[in-house]
Amino acid sequence: MKSIPVSIYEEEVRPTEAARHVAGARHLLTELRKKLGRFEDCPELQEAITKLEMALNILTAKTGGML
Structure with missing residues (x-):
């Protein structure tokens, strides 16, 4: 089996991993917004x-x- 250079692997994995973190953070903030109720109070x-x-x-x- 041919090995993949680390740099290529990192280029493929890091954006996907970062996207998961961003999506997770967005979800948490959206849920927090729902719990707070009034969105205008927290720009x-x-x-x-x-x-x-x-x-x-x-x-x-x-x-x-x-992604």
Whole structure:
């Protein structure tokens, strides 16, 4: 069996792993928003969710949608 260079393996695994973390954080923040009720009272929470969505979109684009 031919071995895969570590750098190629890391390029394939890291974006997927990062995407999982970003998606998990987004989910937690979204659930927190639901528990807090009034979204307008916490603009920082909306900003955090928006930034996570942007990061997830970038990862999706960089991996060709293979997340």
